[in-house]
Amino acid sequence: MRARLALAWLGLMLALPAAAADYVALPGGSFSSVLPADGKAAAAQVAPFRLRTEPVTNAEFLAFVKTHPQWRRDQVAKILADERYLTHWAAAGALGEGALPNQPVTRVSWFAAQAYCESEQARLPSWYEWEYAAAADATRRDARADPAWRESILGWYSRPSSKALPDIGGAPNAYGVRDLNNLVWEWVDDFNALMVASDSREQGDPDLLKFCGAGAISLQEKENYAVLMRIAMLSALKAADTTNNMGFRCAKPE
Amino acid sequence: MKRLLPLFAMFLLLGSARAATPLPGDSVYNLPVQLTDQDGRRQTLAERRGRPQLVTMFYTSCQMVCPMIIDSLRLTRNALDPATRARIDLLAVSFDPAKDDVATLKSYAQKRKLDPRIWTLARAEPAQVRQLSGVLGLQYRQLPDGEFNHSSELILLDADGRIAARTTRIGKLDPGFVEAIRKVVAQPRG
Numbered sequence A: 001m002r003a004r005l006a007l008a009w010l011g012l013m014l015a016l017p018a019a020a021a022d023y024v025a026l027p028g029g030s031f032s033s034v035l036p037a038d039g040k041a042a043a044a045q046v047a048p049f050r051l052r053t054e055p056v057t058n059a060e061f062l063a064f065v066k067t068h069p070q071w072r073r074d075q076v077a078k079i080l081a082d083e084r085y086l087t088h089w090a091a092a093g094a095l096g097e098g099a100l101p102n103q104p105v106t107r108v109s110w111f112a113a114q115a116y117c118e119s120e121q122a123r124l125p126s127w128y129e130w131e132y133a134a135a136a137d138a139t140r141r142d143a144r145a146d147p148a149w150r151e152s153i154l155g156w157y158s159r160p161s162s163k164a165l166p167d168i169g170g171a172p173n174a175y176g177v178r179d180l181n182n183l184v185w186e187w188v189d190d191f192n193a194l195m196v197a198s199d200s201r202e203q204g205d206p207d208l209l210k211f212c213g214a215g216a217i218s219l220q221e222k223e224n225y226a227v228l229m230r231i232a233m234l235s236a237l238k239a240a241d242t243t244n245n246m247g248f249r250c251a252k253p254e
Numbered sequence B: 001m002k003r004l005l006p007l008f009a010m011f012l013l014l015g016s017a018r019a020a021t022p023l024p025g026d027s028v029y030n031l032p033v034q035l036t037d038q039d040g041r042r043q044t045l046a047e048r049r050g051r052p053q054l055v056t057m058f059y060t061s062c063q064m065v066c067p068m069i070i071d072s073l074r075l076t077r078n079a080l081d082p083a084t085r086a087r088i089d090l091l092a093v094s095f096d097p098a099k100d101d102v103a104t105l106k107s108y109a110q111k112r113k114l115d116p117r118i119w120t121l122a123r124a125e126p127a128q129v130r131q132l133s134g135v136l137g138l139q140y141r142q143l144p145d146g147e148f149n150h151s152s153e154l155i156l157l158d159a160d161g162r163i164a165a166r167t168t169r170i171g172k173l174d175p176g177f178v179e180a181i182r183k184v185v186a187q188p189r190g
Helices: A002-015 A058-067 A110-119 A127-134 A147-157 A206-210 A225-236 B002-018 B066-078 B102-111 B126-136 B175-186
Strands: A023-026 A029-031 A044-046 A049-052 A251-253 B034-037 B042-044 B053-058 B089-094 B119-123 B140-142 B148-151 B154-157 B163-167
Touching: A023 A127, A029 A127, A044 A127, A049 A127, A058 A110, A110 B126, A127 A225, A147 A225, B034 B102, B053 B066, B053 B126, B066 B089, B066 B154, B066 B175, B089 B126, B102 B119, B154 B175, B163 B175
Parallel strands: B053 B089, B089 B119
Antiparallel strands: A023 A049, A029 A044, A049 A251, B034 B042, B034 B119, B053 B154, B140 B148, B154 B163
C-alpha cells in the first residue's frame, strides 16, 4: 500500500515537471546595462532575485496547457496569441516529432509565457534581470569586457534559424543558469518598455508626441552587439506575437 | 492565473447574463484586468462590454504630454454629434499604480473637471497594467526619477472590445479617428 502511494506520488511528481523547475538566487546590484536606466547613462539597479536555471521546455508547456486549456492552441483567444502559436506541435495536446520534450518551447506569445510563469508562482524576468544574468560566462559574473566571449555569443546569431533547436541543458554560467545566450530568444516582462525612445519635448512634428517622457534612450556598450540584437528583437514584437525561436524562462523574487 | 480564476469566472457569469454571444477572440476583453476607478469602484475591463470605449493610458503626475492626452480625449468626444457622444464611454488607465491611488485619481478628475458619468480614470495592479499595455499595443518604461516614457495614443474599442481604430495624434483633433467613432457607434450589433 505504502509502495503504491509512493509510486502514485512519484507519478504525480513526474506529471508535474513545472513543480520540479530549478531556480537559483542571483545577488543583483548595480549593473551597467546597454539600456541606461535614465535613458542617458545611469546604471540599472537589479534587486536580488531567483532565475529559472533553464528555459521552459515543450514537455513543461504541454503539462501547462493540459491543466490550463484556455492556453491550448485551439482554444486561446487570438488577441493573446497569434495564429502561429504552438503550430509546431503535432496537435493541440501532443508534441510529436516537430517538438521534442526537452527542447525549449517556442512559438509562444508574451501573454502565454506570463500565464505559464504565473502557474509556477513566478513571473517573467525583467530585461535588466535577464541581461544581468546573461552577462556571466562559465567563471565570471560579468564577462562582457572580454572580446573573445562576446565573439562566442555572436556565433549563435549566425546559426540558421531553420535548424532544429538543441535540447535545454547547456553548460551553466557562473550563477548556475544555463542556455541564456545560445539557445533561444527569450521574452522578458517589460519587452514593450525597451525602446520607448523619442523625447516628447521636441514638439512640432505630431509624430514626436507618440512618446511622452523625460529622455530619449541612448544605447550604451555598443560593442555588445549580441545584447543589442536581443533588444531590437524584443522591441519589434507585439505581446501576441510568436516566433520560431522565441521562448522564455521565469523568475521569482528573492 | 489562479488568482485570476475567480475574476474570470465572475466575468463569464456577467458575460452570459449580459450578452449571450461569446466574446470574439480578437477582443481585448479576453484579458482579465481588474480596474479600480476614481471613486474606488471595482470593475473588470470586460464589464465595459456593450458600449464602444475610447481608451488611453496616462499618469496623473505627468507634466508633459499626459494633460494633452486627456485634452485630446475631450476634444475628440466634443467633435461628435450629441447622439453619438451619448453612446460612448471614456477610459483612461494609469501607467503608475504606485502613485495613482484612488484619491489621486479622484483629485485629478476634479481638477481637470472630468465628469464621472463620462470619464473613468482607473488603476490596476502593476502586472495587469503591463498586460493591458500589451493588449493595447502601448509601450511604457519607468525612469529612475519616477517619470515614465510612454506611447501616447487614443484607442477606439467597439462594443465587443475589438480595437477598431487608433490615433497617435495628440493635442489636436484627428478627423479620421472621429469618423471611425461615428462608424463604430452606428454599427448594428451582431
